[in-house]
Amino acid sequence: MSHIFASGKTFILPILLLVFISCVKDHSLEITPYTQGSIIISYSHKVKGETLKFDTLRYSTSTGNRYQVSDLQYFTSRISLHSLKGKWHDIKMDDGIHYTDARDSYSCSWWVKDLLPPESFDSVAFIFGLDALQNTTGRFPDPPERDMFWPDILGGGYHSMKMNLKWQNDTMPQSMPFMFHLGTGQVYASGIVNPDSIIGYVPNSFRISLPIGLDLTAGGYHQVILEMNVDRWFDGQNAFEFARYPSGMMQNQEAMFRAIRNGKKVFTVKITN
């Protein structure tokens, strides 16, 4: 028997070494080679070029209403990048859905863990709100996404956006709340807004596509900054008058439609290569 162990001895050193290395590796950082690219999608919020400040009645619309923003929360989904080779690359992480709360800087930066091919990309596209197929009741049982839920009787799923505002014009003695909320719209048979007469729903989420110059040929990390220009929700081709919707937007498809037409132009994009 002794000769077995004798011959084994010659193995001991390499074995020890191997095991030692495998131990150390457990506790050290894995380094992925930079053959592929990765992106961080950042969300920033501006009013007429200036970084959005909350809770201060300092902004005004083209029709002369002053307003302040108290909360700004929204979903973007089906985010994808179009490469010069002619292919769309869908972001797979988190099903391509991201929730942003403009007050919470953590949620304004989405480090996408997908590895993208080393190519050049010429546009970024996404759906504002949840894609109709993904907008299903119960998808998010936990906050903060949960608190975006849209009542089942009004179509279910989730709000695309909750922008809570206060506004005031010269004839008003004090500011008044306005809930600029987007989500599934309803079609009412009688024209009377009564949930019993709903005959159809309108998803109201919409696609935005923006040109970019994103070069991942050398791999590495890059930032795609999606900038929401909040003022454009009100000052686009359809001026948005708060006074016109005293009972809110959730049950008013006309208001929602008007907002969406403007919404298609609210985002701009910047790349830091």
Place this chain on the structure above:
Amino acid sequence: MKREDSIFSSPGFRYVAFLLLFSITILILTSSCTKKTEPAAPFRATPYTIQIPLHFPQELNIPADNPMTVEGIALGRFLFYDGRLSGRPGPDSLMSCATCHIQAHSFVCGIDHPDFTGGHPHGLTGIQTSHFMLPMINLVWTNHGYLWNGLVSADNPQPALRNIEDVVRLVIELPSEICGDTSRTKAMIGQIKGYPELFYKAFGSSTVTEKNIARAIAQFVRTLISADSKFDRYLLGKIQLSNSELNGYVLFMTEQGGDCFHCHGGDGNPLFTTNLFYNNGKDSVFTDPFDRFSITGSAADLGAYKAPTLRNLVFTAPYMHDGRFKTIDEVLDFYNAGLVWSPSISPLMHHIATGGVRLTPSQKADLKAFLLTFTDSTFITNPAFSRPSAMPDE
């Protein structure tokens, strides 16, 4: 012998022997580098898993250093109900959680409490609590802070104000509650026959510590789950609501109706609260030094409080942080026509423009009928939540 020799010296055998030796070495070394060898565990409490009801949030607010165990919960239940938690044995100076948090009232003291006039509790020395009570329902899902102003919260810079464990210490120390000190409490509990053994079973040490008292009570409080109201059963498709309740449901869930869901949840959030803080338009002057503003310092939070759960509303009168409304009807009259504007009113109170939601009397009745579908009688009769039939020394 010859045969044996030939096997041992064959290359095949050497290879097998090498593999064997190699694997044994790896096994020994890897196990030594992944975990330190521990002596045989002296005690093992039985892990307790919360069964998350359908539609409820998946994320539970359970601190990593206080996992739930069957023994911990059992001990916590004794302490929750044991008046000697006050650290004082005299019959006049007994106080525990259950002195104020009474199961029959969904763990508030109730508006008809014999000692706490109008439902406003006071501590052992007679000092009133700064606010009226909050029910203890589904607190394992509270994620933005406990108490009306959210003082006790995971993001509080002070580590001693982060979770239910810390509320226990506050209760023992606050002048408006036990007005005692934790060393007296732990000494008292440690002297009572039966407790050291229960502490051992729960935490592996029979020494009664402040930390383990808090841990056990917090574990018990986290089991207080309500998920069996009429509305829950409706969501599960087990029963139908009446016409009046359904009308109320629509009012609750629609912007042009009562619009309650933005703050109090609903079909997408069965907790019936977002657990967030709002100024819901009761006043224009704010004098309470303990509102949400006292925590955040932001002017937008003046007069703001946590939106409480609407579950078991029928048992939890009086209402609001200052108990100003004695009945559900008074609350509904307020939302209907009694709103008061202030610069910090929540932007979600958009009905302020008309002073309230302006429902007709029959709509109001429907909304109330719907609120009553949140009643969960099994919660207030569940024997697992009730006073134990005998204390450890009985």
